[in-house]
Amino acid sequence: MATIRKPRIEPKIDSESEPDPSIYATLRRDIAALRLKPGVRLSENELAARFGTSRAPVREALIRLVEDGLIEVRPQRGSFVSAIxxxxxxxxxxxxxxxxxxxxxxxxxxxxxxxxxxxxxxxxxxxxxxxxxxxxxxxxxxxxxxxxxxxxxxxxxxxxxxxxxxxxxxxxxxxxxxxxxxxxxxxxxxxxxxxxxxxxxxxxxxxxxxxxxxxxxxxxxxxxxxxxxxxx
CATH class of the missing domain: 1.20.120.530 (GntR ligand-binding domain-like)
Incomplete structure (x- = not known):
């Protein structure tokens, strides 16, 4: 009797949870060049529309920029480009x-x-x-x-x-x-x-x-x- 092999199930990868380095790099360049000046509010929805993606990779990029000291999160107000x-x-x-x-x-x-x-x-x-x-x-x-x-x-x-x-x-x-x-x-x-x-x-x-x-x-x-x- 032939052995019936079960189809291999590949693990599902949630691509939306993976940070997009191009978003991070682009925003970092914009901040460094003062195209995004200190005090500018960064909206996840607007950035997602700009990059044609969901909010998840935008959020990951913003988190990295906070770690770099280039963005500050103000409670109840949102994310803003940090002062120099x-x-x-x-x-x-x-x-x-x-x-x-x-x-x-x-x-x-x-x-x-x-x-x-x-x-x-x-x-x-x-x-x-x-x-x-x-x-x-x-x-x-x-x-x-x-x-x-x-x-x-x-x-x-x-x-x-x-x-x-x-x-x-x-x-x-x-x-x-x-x-x-x-x-x-x-x-x-x-x-x-x-x-x-x-x-x-x-x-x-x-x-x-x-x-x-x-x-x-x-x-x-x-x-x-x-x-x-x-x-x-």
Whole structure:
């Protein structure tokens, strides 16, 4: 007699309960670029309609953003984009400076590949062309810094920097181009690149530290000018 096999029943996966990384990443970018400014209320229903999904993955994304300190939940009122925290910015800046110094010194020791140098030069050229566009200028700023990490084979270290620098980015976007002189930032990039190409690790480190400290010079002034957006 032939054996009758019972059909295998696959476990049901509730896709609605799985967080959608694209929703999280998109909202995080919108907050970092100040397309979603501090104080803006985030409606689960409106976001679900925007992304063409149910509320469940939107809720998962919002929970992650709360953990990142980018969203605060106000009882009986809803979820709102958090104010820019100067304390969180300084913590992120310290992490970024420590890691970028290590990246720059490694780039000097290993000798930066020609394709990485070309990316840095292209980023500087694009920054010059986008002086009046804070979001584009910041995009090419990141391209410049990331090129050193990629050239030094430290992609994972740059991923850590990306996670830590979001408050830094928000303040930087707010400061451009009226408060932070973009020509100074471009000149600092040129100094960093020149030192790395020459293999002068000490000079490159000094240049990157000065560059990443620029935000401290304007932080208090921005906080006084935008108290509705920035908190200590």
């Amino acid at each position: 925290s100067l304390q969180a910015m300084e913590q992120g800046r310290l992490v970024r400076e420590a890691l970028e110094v290590a990246i720059i010194r490694r780039a000097c020791e290993k000798k930066l590949p020609t394709d990485a140098i070309a990316k840095c030069e292209a980023a500087i050229a694009q920054q010059m062309a986008s002086r009046r566009d804070p979001e584009r200028f910041t995009h090419y700023d990141d391209m410049f810094h990331r090129a050193f990490a990629e050239g030094a084979s430290l992609h994972g270290v740059w991923a850590i920097i990306e996670r830590e620098k979001v408050q830094f980015d928000r303040l930087r976007i707010l400061s451009l181009p009226a408060v932070t002189p973009v020509n100074l930032l471009i000149e600092q990039h040129r100094d960093i690149l020149a030192a790395v190409i020459r293999g002068n690790a000490d000079k490159a480190e000094k240049a990157i530290r000065a560059h990443l400290s620029e935000v401290l010079r304007i932080a208090d002034g921005l906080a006084a000018r935008h108290p509705e957006l920035i908190t200590s």
